[in-house]
Amino acid sequence: MSEVVNVAEKFGKNVFNETVMRERLPKSVFKKLKKTVEDGAELDPSIADVVAHAMKDWAIERGATHYTHWFQPLTGITAEKHDSFISAPTIEGKVIMEFSGKELVKGEPDASSFPSGGLRATFEARGYTAWDCTSPAFLREDAIGVTLCIPTAFCSYTGEALDKKTPLLRSMEAVDEQALRILKLFGNTTSKRVTPSVGPEQEYFLVDHNKYLQRKDLIYAGRTLFGAMPPKGQELEDHYFGAIRERVAAYMKEVNEELWKLGVPAKTQHNEVAPAQHELAPIFEQVNVAVDHNHLVMEILKKVAGRHGLNCLLHEKPFAGVNGSGKHNNWSLTSDNGINLLNPGETPHENIQFLLVLSCILKAVDKHADLLRESAADVGNDHRLGANEAPPAIISVFIGEQLEDVVDQLCSTGEATSSKSGGTLKTGVRTLPDLSKDATDRNRTSPFAFTGNKFEFRMVGSADSISSPNVVLNTITAEAFKEAADVLEKADDFDTAVHDLIKEQLAAHRRIIFNGNGYSDAWVEEAEKRGLPNLKSMIDAIPALATEAAVNMFEEFKVFTKAELESRVEIEYEAYTKAINIEARTMIDMTGKQLIPAVVKYTTILADSLGKIKSACPDADTSVQEELLIEVSAYLSDMKVAVSALIELTDKCSAISENKEQATAYHDEVVPAMAALRAPADKLEMIVDKDLWPLPSYGDLIFEV
Structure with missing residues (x-):
């Protein structure tokens, strides 16, 4: 029986x-700091030394030797960067452990080696980290010891913001x-602050470490660049919500315990x-x-x-042919006195x-759909979005039957007089209770x-930061709220003005509402219309x-x-180029050093076998061996042609100097060339003797955990 975990005792112990x-x-001091955290007031610099001293003592008591300003650059x-608490040695040869308010509030990491997209020249190295006191400091325990991490x-x-x-x-x-x-x-007039809250669901895959080490593509690119589908995939739908295997359950248990110590409210x-795919979801937080x-x-x-x-x-699509991973960014707006602006x-x-808030958000999403889509754009997500498992690349809003009916009433008659109710779900089993349905x-x-x-x-992609989508959601909503407030604050008759504004915004942006099947081809055509x-x-x-609109x-x-x-923009083009270049060169390396030699060895064995059989028994039927040899040799030739083309295109694209042009060339030319190389390799995997094929198969990776 596993050790009993006292969650209440463990939760936040390192925070x-x-x-x-x-x-x-x-x-x-506590009151002043709490006011900053809760009200968004300016930090009083006079309290920094006191807070730093208390934070240092608390951390050292728990074994901390170093502190670090923990930040999120554009990588x-x-x-x-870790600094110890050690101050200058004393005359007696001992050390004093110190941590000042200045060290808490401000750090100076080298800014020249992080992506800046031209904001900083290479020789302009100075950058500053500034304490975000609204996100609590925490202790991280790892192989190098205990470190105080300050967000x-x-x-x-x-x-300029470099993060x-x-x-x-x-x-x-x-x-x-x-x-x-x-x-x-x-x-x-009682609400003093409105805060966006988010609960991000995190999807991920688990594979055996020894098999992982045998795949250069997983090591270098985070996804499989080659791989044929096994006889069984996800078609039986038996993994979703299925019983969790013991090895994975033990892993999940430790993940939860580590997160709870850090104050992360991991729940589901x-x-x-x-x-081999799993999900972890926390409770909502600021x-x-x-x-x-x-x-x-993720760490x-x-x-x-x-x-x-x-x-x-954490890659969005580590395996072709099965579902990829994302994270659902559940976003809401709540006031300091408990009012949820999105509660209907x-x-x-x-x-x-x-209804005003809803119409503003629909307006914001419709007006800035391109920005919202961009906020979830990364290289891995290109393999996932629209792939019959994830949302399509088209932004639309689902509001459900109840709200769509209200919108229809407002747009058609100018008045909404009713709301559909959920009713009761009857199971048809006497011993089961009737359930109240959502609307x-x-x-x-x-x-x-x-x-x-x-x-x-x-x-949002599974490996991506959720910061960018929430920056966009917050800002486009702020813009829509401002435009609405500008109109309504000047109105002589507020009730009429708000009614007219809601109807106007819903009618103007109703096109963004879609409650149907976003995976269908019909929706792609409808969205274009x-x-x-x-x-x-x-x-x-x-x-x-x-x-211009975004700026x-x-x-x-x-x-x-x-x-x-x-x-x-420059950083993202550069990131795309680098990622595809790494993937292409990994494919080239694997093809030349692993796949082609394995196939050559297999054809040699086939040819030797064929010769020996004919020599021993000239009348024996060797058509199977001959067909196999011809088929494998043809695929081998296709693979050699494809890898030569990929080498040529990768070299050509890597020589392009302009960021956007280079990224576009990698997308338009290198990515299709990678697919052309993968096709014969995956066919060969299905033919070549498993003992000779140098890579663990999909079946080995996703079913043997």
Whole structure:
């Protein structure tokens, strides 16, 4: 029987949270820091030394020797530089352990070696990390010891954001300010702050570590670049929510315990649709904390896997032919006094505040669909979006039957007089209770679905940071709220004005609503008729970041400057190029050093066998061996031609100097060449003796965990 875990005792034990601060800080200092955290007030610099001293003592008592400013550069992962608490040695040869307010509030990592998209020249090295006191510091335990991690933002010497957190914090302030204006219009003067909350569901694959080490593609690219489908895939639908295997259950147990110690509210775990695929979901948190915690989730998933002889794959499409992985970004807006702006209530047709908020969000998503799509664009997601398992690359909004009926009433007659109710679900079994139904079903094919009191943005890739989509959601919503408040604050008759504005916005942006099957070809045709953008690849989506509309909006709300947006465009083109170049060169390496030699060996064995049989028995039927030899030799020739073409195209594209042109060339020329090389290789895998094939098969990887 496994060890009993006391979750309440374990939860947050490695976090410098409110409970710890209340115990260790003077009352006046605690109040000032709490005001900053809860009200978004400016940090009082006079308290920094006191907080730093208390934080240091707490950390050292728990074995910490170093501290680090933990930040999120534009690499897509986190970064850190460790400094010990040791001060200058004393005359007696001992050391003093110190940590000042200045060291807590500000760090100076080298900014020249992180992506900046031209914001910083290589020789301009200075950058600053600034303490985000709204996200609690925590202790991380690993092989190098215990480290105090301080969540921070990262900016250049000249003030530009070089990270994913700074724009997120700016966008939170923008939507807070405009949402309060909306609440005030409805007579709410008690709410002082509106905060976006997020619960990101994280999908991932687990494979055996020893088999992982035999696949250069998994090591270098995070996904399989070759691989034929096994006899069984996911067609039996027996993995989803199935019984969790013991090895995986032991892994999940340790993941939970590690996350709980870090204050991450991991709640739900289950098998996902594909074999070897799983999901972990937390409880909702303030968005910047949720972003930090999701990075910790990804880190812990990978770290703990190694202790169980496993590897965690976070790539969006590690295996062709089975479902890929994403993370559903469940987003809502909640005031400090508990008002959820996305709660429709029992009778949404009477909830005018909700209908205004809904119409504003529909307007925001329709107006900036390209930006929302771009926020989920990464190289791995190109293999997943629209692949009959994930949302299509077309942005649409599912609002369900109940709300669609209210919208229909408002648009057709100008009045909404009723709301459909859920009713009762009767199971037909006497011993089972009748269940109250929700007023609408769910739609798993929708990229942006209303699910009762939140919107679920389902496009985000499993390896990606959730910061970018939430920056976009916060900012486009802030813009729509501002435009609505600007109109309504000037109205002489508020009731009439808000009614007219809701109807006007719903009618103008109704095209973004789609409650049907987002996987169907018919929807692609319908979306085109509606004028909805279909940005199929990351390359198609990137330009949305720096359009005139995007620049104007982000600059108005001080979330991004034009220079910061243009820098991110350059960084994303560069990231695409580098990722595809690595994949292409990995395929070339594997083909030349592993696949071709294995196939040559197999054909040699076949030829030797054929010769010996003919020599021993000239009348024996050797047609099978002859056909096999001809077939394998033909595929081998195809593979050699394809790898030569890939080498030529990769060399040609790598020589292009302009970022966008180079990324486009990799997308248009190298990616199809990679597919052309994979095709004969996967056919050969199905023919060549398993003992000779140098790579663990899909069956080995996804069924033997």
